Amino acid sequence: EPEVTQTPSHQVTQMGQEVILRCVPISNHLYFYWYRQILGQKVEFLVSFYNNEISEKSEIFDDQFSVERPDGSNFTLKIRSTKLEDSAMYFCASRELVSSYEQYFGPGTRLTVT
Amino acid sequence: GDSVTQMEGPVTLSEEAFLTINCTYTATGYPSLFWYVQYPGEGLQLLLKATKADDKGSNKGFEATYRKETTSFHLEKGSVQVSDSAVYFCALTTYSSASKIIFGSGTRLSIRP
Numbered sequence: 605e606p607e608v609t610q611t612p613s614h615q616v617t618q619m620g621q622e623v624i625l626r627c628v629p630i631s632n633h634l635y636f637y638w639y640r641q642i643l644g645q646k647v648e649f650l651v652s653f654y655n656n657e658i659s660e661k662s663e664i665f666d667d668q669f670s671v672e673r674p675d676g677s678n679f680t681l682k683i684r685s686t687k688l689e690d691s692a693m694y695f696c697a698s699r700e701l702v703s704s705y706e707q708y709f710g711p712g713t714r715l716t717v718t
Numbered sequence: 719g720d721s722v723t724q725m726e727g728p729v730t731l732s733e734e735a736f737l738t739i740n741c742t743y744t745a746t747g748y749p750s751l752f753w754y755v756q757y758p759g760e761g762l763q764l765l766l767k768a769t770k771a772d773d774k775g776s777n778k779g780f781e782a783t784y785r786k787e788t789t790s791f792h793l794e795k796g797s798v799q800v801s802d803s804a805v806y807f808c809a810l811t812t813y814s815s816a817s818k819i820i821f822g823s824g825t826r827l828s829i830r831p
Contacts, residue, residue: 637818647762647807647821660818695762697819705750705769705811707819711761 606630608710610696616716617686625681625713627696635699636679637707638671640664640692647695653679686717720745724808724822731798732830739793739825741782741808749810751775751784751791752819756805765793765806800829 609628617623629636638650651661653671670682679698683690693714697707725740743749753765753775766775771786780795791808808822 635817639819646823647809647819649818649820652818662818699817705813705817706752706764706767707811707817708764709754709762 608696608698608708610694610710610713612713613711614714614716616718619688619717620685623683623686623715625683625694625696625715627679627681627710628677629679629696629698630700630708631677633698633700633708635659635707636671636673637697637699638681639695639697639709641695641712642689642692650681650694683715686715688717691715691717720749720810720812720820722808722810722820722822724806724825727805727824727826728828729825730828730830733800734797735829737793737795737798737802737827739806739808739827741791741793741822743789743791743808743810745789745810745812747812749812751782752809752811753780753782753791753793754807754809754821756807756824758804762807798827798829800831803827803829 611626636653641647651665652659668684693712695712696710699707721744750769752767754762755765766777768775768784774783782793805824805826807824809819811817811819
C-alpha cells in the first residue's frame with residue numbers, strides 16, 4: 605500500500621540554524637500539507653500546498669517557514685532560523701483529489717532545537 | 719472558526735470494558751469527521767471517518783456516528799483491549815480548496831490488563 609514517507613525521523617539542531625524536513629507524498633496525490641505537534645499537545649495545521657503554491661497557511665507559518673516541491677516527488681518544509689519553541693513533531697500529509705477529504709499522514713519528523 | 723472539542727483524558731479502563739470518548743464540533747457548512755489514533759512513538763493513523771449526517775464509521779471494533787443535530791461524533795468500542803492504548807484525536811475538515819484538518823486536543827486511553 606502506498607504511504608507517505610518522511611526524513612529524517614529525528615533531527616537535532618542548534619537554535620538559529622536552518623533545517624529542512626523532507627517528505628515524499630503518495631505519487632498520485634495533488635494536495636500536500638504540513639502539521640506540527642508540540643509534545644503532549646494537539647496537532648496543528650501549518651500550511652497546505654497545491655499546484656506549486658501555498659493555498660492556505662496558519663498564523664504559526666510565519667516568514668521563518670517556507671515550503672517547496674523541488675521535483676516531482678519531494679515536498680519540503682524549511683525553517684530558516686530555528687527557535688527553541690520550534691521543537692515538535694512535524695507531520696507531512698497528502699490528499700488525492702478535491703472530492704476526497706482523506707489525508708494520509710507520514711510517520712513524522714521529531715525536531716529538537718537546543 | 720471551525721473547532722473540535724473532545725473529552726479530556728487520560729481515560730483508564732480495564733480490558734473488556736466499554737469505551738466512549740466524546741467529541742463535538744463547530745463548523746460552517748458540512749464537515750467530514752474523523753477519528754485518528756496515535757500509538758506510542760508512532761504517527762497518525764486514520765481510524766474511521768464519516769462524510770455526511772447519520773453515517774457510521776467503523777474499524778477494528780470502533781464506531782462513531784455523525785450526528786448533525788447534536789454536532790457530535792462520539793467514539794465507542796464495546797470491549798477494549800490492552801493494544802487499544804493510544805491517544806485518540808477527533809478531527810474535521812470542510813470543503814475548501816485547502817481542506818485542512820482541524821484536530822481536537824486528543825484523549826489518552828490506557829487499558830489495564
